[in-house]
Amino acid sequence: MLKAKPYVVGTSLVFLLVAAVVWFAAKPKSPENAFVATCGHKLREKLCFVDRHGVAECNLSESRFDVLESKLLAIFEHSPDQVQQKLCDIGAISVNYPSNGIEPWMGAFTNYKVIGINMFDWFNVGVPFERPAHAYLTWYPTETGSFSIPNREKIKVKFTSDSDFQVGLNYTLARSIYHEVGHLVQADLRHDPFKCISAPTQPTTLPFANASGEAYCDQYITPHQNHTLLSKLQKSAHVSYYASCTRYEDFAETYASYIMSNLMNRNIVATLNDETIYDQRTHLGNPTVRQKFKAVANIMKFALDSTKNKNKLNRSLENCSGPFEQN
Numbered sequence: 001m002l003k004a005k006p007y008v009v010g011t012s013l014v015f016l017l018v019a020a021v022v023w024f025a026a027k028p029k030s031p032e033n034a035f036v037a038t039c040g041h042k043l044r045e046k047l048c049f050v051d052r053h054g055v056a057e058c059n060l061s062e063s064r065f066d067v068l069e070s071k072l073l074a075i076f077e078h079s080p081d082q083v084q085q086k087l088c089d090i091g092a093i094s095v096n097y098p099s100n101g102i103e104p105w106m107g108a109f110t111n112y113k114v115i116g117i118n119m120f121d122w123f124n125v126g127v128p129f130e131r132p133a134h135a136y137l138t139w140y141p142t143e144t145g146s147f148s149i150p151n152r153e154k155i156k157v158k159f160t161s162d163s164d165f166q167v168g169l170n171y172t173l174a175r176s177i178y179h180e181v182g183h184l185v186q187a188d189l190r191h192d193p194f195k196c197i198s199a200p201t202q203p204t205t206l207p208f209a210n211a212s213g214e215a216y217c218d219q220y221i222t223p224h225q226n227h228t229l230l231s232k233l234q235k236s237a238h239v240s241y242y243a244s245c246t247r248y249e250d251f252a253e254t255y256a257s258y259i260m261s262n263l264m265n266r267n268i269v270a271t272l273n274d275e276t277i278y279d280q281r282t283h284l285g286n287p288t289v290r291q292k293f294k295a296v297a298n299i300m301k302f303a304l305d306s307t308k309n310k311n312k313l314n315r316s317l318e319n320c321s322g323p324f325e326q327n
């Protein structure tokens with residue numbers, strides 16, 4: 001019988017131990033473990049279902065929540081620190097039974113730190129990003145409801161060729177989550193987030209009518225626009241038509257757009273009869289949007305996990321000092 005010499009066995013054990021440690025360290029964390037490591041709890045605990053009577057049930061084990069959970073975990077993994085922190089702090093991400101049965105609704109309840117996802121969005125988590133991007137560019141809010149550009153189907157929307165693409169990442173859901181997180185971030189601000197920007201924020205290029213009565217928006221786009229509305233948007237101070245609705249939507253849309261475009265490199269162009277009528281890079285590079293992006297980037301530099309940190313951000317914003325300093 002071959003007898004291993006003690007020091008050989010010892011060396012082998014040490015080698016195996018080192019190999020195991022290296023393997024564990026190099027082993028990519030699963031998105032679920034990454035969430036637990038950052039947040040200290042499972043995302044699933046915060047996933048809730050709100051039924052038609054408004055009753056919420058959380059930490060659901062049903063497998064129909066698996067797809068949504070995996071999409072949200074992937075989004076979490078690719079998100080900047082501040083978004084991760086907000087998603088850790090969140091009271092609930094609730095799938096809501098739609099009040100009118102069809103309305104594709106998503107919203108943030110800043111007082112409860114809750115993000116609501118409509119069932120329509122939940123069932124459509126696989127929709128490719130180009131489709132909602134097409135809708136963002138060809139539907140616009142008017143006081144009497146949404147209007148669309150005539151022959152909108154002739155307008156083609158596609159990603160620019162240099163756009164990165166993370167397989168398995170749902171950009172449609174990601175953009176919606178970032179918009180709602182933008183509302184949660186804004187709830188921590190005591191000042192206009194664009195207070196310190198020097199460029200004029202008053203849009204002059206979108207055809208607006210002031211809202212009357214109990215309207216949701218402060219201003220609406222006047223009805224019966226054609227495809228030239230896209231080039232007006234490109235020159236405007238707003239990242240989308242919806243951003244022009246209120247200053248809250250302006251921040252949430254700009255926050256989402258900054259992450260999608262600058263951090264995830266997702267940019268789109270729209271063409272009509274092979275002619276480019278909208279280029280998102282040109283749009284987001286215009287002087288006012290660039291200044292708004294700078295403000296969002298500065299807000300993102302702050303951790304918002306304590307009152308002390310929130311105060312620090314608010315002081316900088318109030319005095320336009322620190323990262324908000326004007327050059």
Ligand SMILES: [Zn+2]
Nearest residue numbers: 179183249252
């Ligand atoms: Zn919103």
